[in-house]
Amino acid sequence: MIRPWELLGTRLLADHGIFRVREDYSLSPRTGKPHRLYVMESRDWVNVVPVTAEGRVVCVRQFRHGVRSVAIEVPGGIVDPRETPEEAARRELFEETGYAGEDIVRIGTMNPNPAIQNNRCHIFLATGVQREMSQSLDQGEDIEVILINEHDIPGLIADGTIDNGIMVAAFHYFHLHRVGPS
Amino acid sequence: MIRPWELLGTRLLADHGIFRVREDYSLSPRTGKPHRLYVMESRDWVNVVPVTAEGRVVCVRQFRHGVRSVAIEVPGGIVDPRETPEEAARRELFEETGYAGEDIVRIGTMNPNPAIQNNRCHIFLATGVQREMSQSLDQGEDIEVILINEHDIPGLIADGTIDNGIMVAAFHYFHLHRVGPS
Numbered sequence: 001m002i003r004p005w006e007l008l009g010t011r012l013l014a015d016h017g018i019f020r021v022r023e024d025y026s027l028s029p030r031t032g033k034p035h036r037l038y039v040m041e042s043r044d045w046v047n048v049v050p051v052t053a054e055g056r057v058v059c060v061r062q063f064r065h066g067v068r069s070v071a072i073e074v075p076g077g078i079v080d081p082r083e084t085p086e087e088a089a090r091r092e093l094f095e096e097t098g099y100a101g102e103d104i105v106r107i108g109t110m111n112p113n114p115a116i117q118n119n120r121c122h123i124f125l126a127t128g129v130q131r132e133m134s135q136s137l138d139q140g141e142d143i144e145v146i147l148i149n150e151h152d153i154p155g156l157i158a159d160g161t162i163d164n165g166i167m168v169a170a171f172h173y174f175h176l177h178r179v180g181p182s
Numbered sequence: 183m184i185r186p187w188e189l190l191g192t193r194l195l196a197d198h199g200i201f202r203v204r205e206d207y208s209l210s211p212r213t214g215k216p217h218r219l220y221v222m223e224s225r226d227w228v229n230v231v232p233v234t235a236e237g238r239v240v241c242v243r244q245f246r247h248g249v250r251s252v253a254i255e256v257p258g259g260i261v262d263p264r265e266t267p268e269e270a271a272r273r274e275l276f277e278e279t280g281y282a283g284e285d286i287v288r289i290g291t292m293n294p295n296p297a298i299q300n301n302r303c304h305i306f307l308a309t310g311v312q313r314e315m316s317q318s319l320d321q322g323e324d325i326e327v328i329l330i331n332e333h334d335i336p337g338l339i340a341d342g343t344i345d346n347g348i349m350v351a352a353f354h355y356f357h358l359h360r361v362g363p364s
Contacts, residue, residue, distance in 0.1 A: 002243050002252050002326045014196060014203065016220035019298065021196065021203060024247060030324040037247040038198035040222060061184050064296035065206060065219040070184050071296045108339075110347035113294065114246035114253045116201065121347060142212040144184045157290075158358050165292035165303060165351040172354035176340050 003029040018042060018078065022118075038116065045112065045121040047076035047170045048089040050099055050129040056147040058099050058129060063142065064164075071164050072146070072156070085122040093126060095136045097145045101129035108173030112166060123170045125177060185211040200224060200260065204300075220298065227294065227303040229258035229352045230271040232281055232311040238329040240281050240311060245324060246346075253346050254328070254338070267304040275308060277318045279327045283311035290355030294348060305352045307359060 005026040013021045019042040027034050050058040057074065064071045075096040079088040086104060094100050108123040137143060148156065153171055156162045162171075187208040195203045201224040209216050232240040239256065246253045257278040261270040268286060276282050290305040319325060330338065335353055338344045344353075 002245055002324060004250070004252070005245050005247070007250070016203065016205075018220065019222075021198065023198075026247065028322065028324060030319075031321055033321060035322050038200065039248050040201075063184055063187050064293075065187070065208065066221050066299045067293050067296040068186070068189070068300075069296070070186070071293070108350075109342065110345045110350055111246075111249050111253070112347045114249040114251070114346050117248045118250075137212075139213055139215060140210065140217045142184060142210060154358055157354070160291065163292045164296050165294045166347060168290075168292055168351035168354050169347040172339065172350050172357070175354070175357070176336055 040117045042119045044079045044119050046085050046089045048093050048124040049174045050126040055150045059146050061144040073167050089124040098133045099129045100132045101126045103127045107177040123173045222299045224301045226261045226301050228267050228271045230275050230306040231356045232308040237332045241328050243326040255349050271306040280315045280317050281311045282314045283308045285309045289359040305355045
């Protein structure tokens with residue numbers, strides 16, 4: 001059986017706004033030796049798969065600075081303080097696309113990377129969404145809204161057009177929600 | 183159409199071994215204003231879904247320092263210098279579990295988080311794997327091997343038992359490979 005490591009010490013190394021870097025000093029229960037670990041801390045994230053009554057997924061295209069290229073994703077972002085994940089999902093959907101819908105349900109919660117991140121990411125499904133107003137973008141955002149037929153999503157993942165791993169996971173929860181985990 | 187941001191400057195802030203932190207200064211094509219961005223750089227990663235002839239997925243349980251709890255995953259790790267992703271997948275499978283198999287195929291490549299990471303993660307499927315020797319763990323590893331029936335995986339994702347987002351994405355590529363993107 002795998003036992004937890006004893007935390008001998010921890011300290012904050014840097015705060016970069018959207019994430020902070022933490023250094024842990026922990027004891028391996030297998031070897032009895034201490035190890036230094038680095039962790040990226042951040043607030044929880046949300047992503048929302050928004051589907052119109054016609055079966056179209058409201059996606060966003062934006063330039064992503066990690067890979068310095070444009071990615072196709074579903075709306076999402078960071079859960080603000082004093083906000084529930086569902087409120088964050090509705091807010092990000094509305095701000096990034098101008099779409100909204102009454103019916104929203106959580107279809108999954110995951111750790112984006114439990115090895116080196118401490119946060120969780122909540123995945124929502126919003127159905128019957130409609131365009132209610134234009135986008136309301138932050139200074140740092142430049143987002144194009146595109147509608148993709150829900151049945152085209154698996155092919156776009158298989159051919160690499162959609163290659164953001166968090167989106168691939170989100171669409172897996174969407175798939176499991178649609179067909180059930182049979 | 184979404185245009186790329188012009189990179190005005192970049193510098194390395196910190197090197198933590200498994201990842202480095204980069205600071206970019208880039209110009210928004212929408213507002214014409216510069217923004218400061220933080221990116222976590224690292225080498226590419228691999229994950230491998232190893233399946234025995236009996237349809238059992240060879241999984242690993244290990245303590246994950248980001249969330250400070252135990253996670254169920256498939257084998258994986260960092261691609262070493264002068265190593266192909268496939269070689270890394272075979273090596274990690276063998277080191278972490280003692281299992282090996284002749285037939286290995288890449289079923290997906292994704293960006294784990296293109297917003298704040300620069301690397302890619304390659305997903306492999308290894309079929310007909312068999313236990314050939316005991317594990318060969320690094321000082322910093324403490325890993326338990328467990329076999330899970332491939333048909334039980336969707337239920338374990340749906341109920342949150344498997345909640346590492348990279349694994350959820352890996353199992354989505356596995357699903358698409360098995361059923362085809364219909």
